[in-house]
Amino acid sequence: MYCITAPRNNLTTSCVYKPSEYSRVLTFCGPGNNGGDGLVAARHLHHFGYKPLVCYPKRTQKPLYAGLVTQLEALSIPFLSVEDLPSDLSNDFDVLVDAMFGFSFHGSPRPPFDDLIHRFVSIHNHNQTGQKRSVIVSIDIPSGWHVEEGDVDGTGIKPDMLVSLTAPKLCAKKFIGPHHFLGGRFVPPVIAEKYNLVLPPYPGTSMCVRIGKPPQIDISAMRENYISPEFLEEEAEADPINQFQNGCDALAVGWLKEPNAMALSTVGKEENRKISFSIFFTIMGS
Numbered sequence: 001m002y003c004i005t006a007p008r009n010n011l012t013t014s015c016v017y018k019p020s021e022y023s024r025v026l027t028f029c030g031p032g033n034n035g036g037d038g039l040v041a042a043r044h045l046h047h048f049g050y051k052p053l054v055c056y057p058k059r060t061q062k063p064l065y066a067g068l069v070t071q072l073e074a075l076s077i078p079f080l081s082v083e084d085l086p087s088d089l090s091n092d093f094d095v096l097v098d099a100m101f102g103f104s105f106h107g108s109p110r111p112p113f114d115d116l117i118h119r120f121v122s123i124h125n126h127n128q129t130g131q132k133r134s135v136i137v138s139i140d141i142p143s144g145w146h147v148e149e150g151d152v153d154g155t156g157i158k159p160d161m162l163v164s165l166t167a168p169k170l171c172a173k174k175f176i177g178p179h180h181f182l183g184g185r186f187v188p189p190v191i192a193e194k195y196n197l198v199l200p201p202y203p204g205t206s207m208c209v210r211i212g213k214p215p216q217i218d219i220s221a222m223r224e225n226y227i228s229p230e231f232l233e234e235e236a237e238a239d240p241i242n243q244f245q246n247g248c249d250a251l252a253v254g255w256l257k258e259p260n261a262m263a264l265s266t267v268g269k270e271e272n273r274k275i276s277f278s279i280f281f282t283i284m285g286s
């Protein structure tokens with residue numbers, strides 16, 4: 001079950017937070033099945049090319065969980081004790097996976113989860129200092145939320161991504177982060193009908209589906225001014241097409257992120273008679 005669950009979580013993470021930019025992942029696992037999801041997610045993230053670590057403070061000796069731990073140890077995935085956690089998680093980790101509690105959480109969090117949940121909450125304060133902060137991915141339910149009423153007093157974890165399992169729980173209505181995914185493409189129609197579940201269709205052969213629209217990207221915010229080194233006349237190729245090829249080759253080595261258009265202009269000899277024409281090329285993504 002965890003195996004089915006975990007790829008659901010991981011496919012969503014790798015869809016949005018690619019290992020090239022978010023490789024350092026710390027998964028906090030709780031004492032129940034939600035924690036089990038976290039153990040398996042860490043294993044799959046390792047195979048997907050991330051560098052996962054696990055904090056699993058309340059281990060259960062049930063064979064299923066012991067087996068999951070053995071698999072992580074076999075991959076030399078490090079376990080961090082609560083005492084060994086860095087003071088500022090955002091300095092050391094790009095992604096924090098919240099797999100502490102799911103739908104069986106009740107009351108106030110007991111130690112050490114009270115402090116761990118507080119650590120997650122304080123991540124957002126870190127963001128207010130303008131420094132890059134870790135992103136938070138919650139599995140099924142942000143830990144500490146009420147399964148139906150959500151973050152009742154507004155002081156709970158505010159994840160960037162919520163991965164609902166099988167069907168979004170009622171509290172998911174209170175989720176306001178940018179990425180909500182559903183994993184668990186195995187609900188029999190008779191169950192969906194019995195519980196009046198209206199689930200989104202899964203695309204292609206995907207094991208997860210985004211719920212809602214992806215956040216709008218502000219293209220203008222992506223624009224960067226690239227100041228290339230000066231270019232002297234004597235460095236110009238005699239054949240303008242060769243010059244153009246040099247430009248394309250420079251783009252291809254990747255110094256320009258996501259090149260998507262180019263203007264090629266020429267100018268006449270007389271300074272006052274600039275003949276310039278531009279050719280716009282759409283350079284398909286590399």
Ligand SMILES: NC(=O)C1=CN([C@@H]2O[C@H](COP(=O)(O)OP(=O)(O)OC[C@H]3O[C@@H](n4cnc5c(N)ncnc54)[C@H](O)[C@@H]3O)[C@@H](O)[C@H]2O)[C@@H](O)CC1
Pocket residue numbers: 001002005030031032033034035037100101102103104105106107108109110111113139140141165166167
């Ligand atoms: N059908 C589904 O939705 C599926 C659910 N799965 C996962 O299983 C989760 C539910 O698993 P469980 O029922 O084991 O419950 P949880 O994983 O939510 O946690 C239960 C454990 O937390 C402890 N606990 C509860 N309240 C606490 C508190 N206030 N302070 C400290 N400890 C507390 C309990 O003693 C128990 O050991 C789901 O949320 C989901 O993540 C998946 O594994 C499979 C599919």
